[in-house]
Amino acid sequence: xxxxxxxxxxxxxxxxxxxxxxxxxxxxxxxxxxxxxxxxxxxxxxxxxxxxxxxxxxxxxxxxxxxxxxxxxxxxxxxxxxxxxxxxxxxxxxxxxxxxxxxxxxxxxxxxxxxxxxxxxxxxxxxxxxxxxxxxxxxxxxxxxxxxxxxxxxxxxxxxxxxxxxxxxxxxxxxxxxxxxxxxxxxxxxxxxxxxxxxxxxxxxxxxxxxxxxxxxxxxxxxxxxxxxxxxxxxxxxxxxxxxxxxxxxxxxxxxxxxxxxxxxxxxxxxxxxxxxxxxxxxxxxxxxxxxxxxxxxxxxxxxxxxxxxxxxxxxxxxxxxxxxxxxxxxxxxxxxxxxxxxxxxxxxxxxxxxxxxxxxxxxxxxxxxxx
Ligand SMILES: Nc1ncnc2c1ncn2[C@@H]1O[C@H](COP(=O)(O)OP(=O)(O)OP(=O)(O)O)[C@@H](O)[C@H]1O
Ligand SMILES: [Mg+2]
Numbered sequence: 001x002x003x004x005x006x007x008x009x010x011x012x013x014x015x016x017x018x019x020x021x022x023x024x025x026x027x028x029x030x031x032x033x034x035x036x037x038x039x040x041x042x043x044x045x046x047x048x049x050x051x052x053x054x055x056x057x058x059x060x061x062x063x064x065x066x067x068x069x070x071x072x073x074x075x076x077x078x079x080x081x082x083x084x085x086x087x088x089x090x091x092x093x094x095x096x097x098x099x100x101x102x103x104x105x106x107x108x109x110x111x112x113x114x115x116x117x118x119x120x121x122x123x124x125x126x127x128x129x130x131x132x133x134x135x136x137x138x139x140x141x142x143x144x145x146x147x148x149x150x151x152x153x154x155x156x157x158x159x160x161x162x163x164x165x166x167x168x169x170x171x172x173x174x175x176x177x178x179x180x181x182x183x184x185x186x187x188x189x190x191x192x193x194x195x196x197x198x199x200x201x202x203x204x205x206x207x208x209x210x211x212x213x214x215x216x217x218x219x220x221x222x223x224x225x226x227x228x229x230x231x232x233x234x235x236x237x238x239x240x241x242x243x244x245x246x247x248x249x250x251x252x253x254x255x256x257x258x259x260x261x262x263x264x265x266x267x268x269x270x271x272x273x274x275x276x277x278x279x280x281x282x283x284x285x286x287x288x289x290x291x292x293x294x295x296x297x298x299x300x301x302x303x304x305x306x307x308x309x310x311x312x313x314x315x316x317x318x319x320x321x322x323x324x325x326x327x328x329x330x331x332x333x334x335x336x337x338x339x340x341x342x343x344x345x346x347x348x349x350x351x352x353x354x355x356x357x358x359x360x361x362x363x364x365x366x367x368x369x370x371x372x
Contacts, residue, residue, distance in 0.1 A: 019081055020046045020172040020204035022067060026076040029062050029228075036062040037073070038228035044172065044204050049195070051207040051215045054225030055251070060208045061099075063225075064176045067206065068097050081171060091120050096165030098158070098178040104149040110136060110160045111145035117164045135167035136160070138197075155186040162194070172204040180210070187211075191218055212252060216240065224248055241297070241364065244287040247372040249295040256301065256338045257293045262367070270367045276334030280311045282365040289369030298328070298341035300364035304357045312359025333358050 022044040029037040037059040044050045052060040065071035067078055069090035077084050085093050104113045114132040123131070136145050139159040141152075149157050158178055165173055175194070179187045195218050198205050209215050215222050216236045223233040232239055232248045243249035246257050260272040263279065270284040272294055282294050304312070315333035322344060329340040338358065 020044070020170075021079075021081050022172055022204065022206060023079040023082075024063070024067070024077075025079070027063075027066060027078060028074045028076070029059070029066060029071065030074050035228050037066070039076075040228070040230065042223065042230065044206050047202045047204055049198055049205045049207065049218060049220045050223060051209060051219040051221070052223050052225055053209065053212070053215050053251075058225040059228040060225055061176055062228075064099070064174050064206065064208060067093075068095055068174055069093050094168075094171045096168070096170035096173045097175075098161045098165050098173070099176040100178065100180050104157055104160055104164075106149050109146050109148055110141060110152065110156075110163075113149070113160055114164045114167050117167050121168055123168075131167055132163075135163040138166070139163045139193075154181050155190065158182065158190065166197075166201075170203070172206065173198070174206050176208045177210065178207075179214070187214070194218070224251065226251075242283055242285050242366045243295055243368055244285055245289075245369050245371045246293055246295065249366070249368060250372075254298050254339060254341075255295045256298065256336075257295055257370075258336055258338075259291070259293045259370070260367070262292055269362070272367060274334065275336075277313050277336060278310070278334065280365065281362040282367045283363055284367045287367065287369045289371065291370040293368055293370050294365050295368050296338075296360050296365045298339040299326075301338060301340040301358050301360050303329075303340065303342075304359055306357065308357050308359040311362055311365065312357055315356045315358040317356055331356065331358060 024040050024042040026039045026041060027037060028035065028039050040063060052063060054060055062071060066073045069085065069088060077086055079085065080093060105116065108116065111132050114135050115128050118128040118131060133142065133145060136142050139162055141156060141159055141163065144152065144156065149160070152160065179190050182190060191214055207218065219236050221233060222236050222239045224231050224239065226247065232244050239248070240252050243252065249255045249257065258274050258277060260274050262270055263273055264271040265284055268284055270282055272280055272282055274280055274294065280294065313334045315331040318330040318332060321328045325344060326341050327344050329342070331338050331340060340358065
């Protein structure tokens, strides 16, 4: 257990529940013949933690740069708290920014780096020092203000960058892969700390990460981008459990995709024909297209020793691989190869010769459109 070092006590709050709304209306960015961001509509509510995910080159950083004001956009408008900021320079947008490549000044101490953000905003000298010290305290670096960045670890440098982004009480934070360079342990610690700080300040955050677990753990809402467009957006569990397309399902982790034909659609539920796997009831979010499939995550498939009436069938175990905390099983069922994932503690004793059935809960199976 590592104790949290970031504290949010006695911070003057500007990020109250009524501030920090970010809105992009039909915003685009074109570089030559590359459409980096394509008529994007995106809203971050005051106090909301929104994470952009998507493959490399899908337009996440470009979106952040346009919100921050480092990059001009080609069309329409960026609004902060309802006011267009398109012509405002970055420092007048009241946004705290931590980008992976937005480094600390190497010749300045940690304290001077944090103070710099206030100097830019013409805060009087005496007040500057005090506020910078408070901000470093808040990220657990109160005693390291004199150190130059090279005398700090990667994680400590990220904390200085965070202090610099928070010191002027911004309405919102923009964090573009702020922890990409950190090792797993430090990363998890920083995740918790940023989340704690965000909640206690009530500040809104627009975040970018390549780490699915990080996105799932930290976000109120995940926005999945592809080729400069939003392909799905929603609370983490919603996007993970109910992807609208096979592309989103596969992007957000392992899944079993079983091609199907739709027999009946009744609002939230559909009946589908899974060929050799028979008829099944599945969740329906209304996706429409040419070809359909059902997505069931490996951890949502279960073994049972008795025959199942629906949403399952007899299966043959092909292989089992122990991955440490979990065991991955491959089975064939109804002419399909499926993957199951169980906790190691639950899955160690099964033998390949055993007669098996696999099944799943209807609410864990999602009807989606095959597009890739
Ligand atoms: N200054 C630039 N000039 C030309 N093309 C650019 C420029 N910056 C970005 N692009 C292009 O715009 C597209 C989106 O880039 P962007 O950096 O926003 O992607 P990203 O989603 O942040 O990717 P990553 O996950 O790799 O950071 C890419 O095709 C990229 O090559
Ligand atoms: Mg990027």
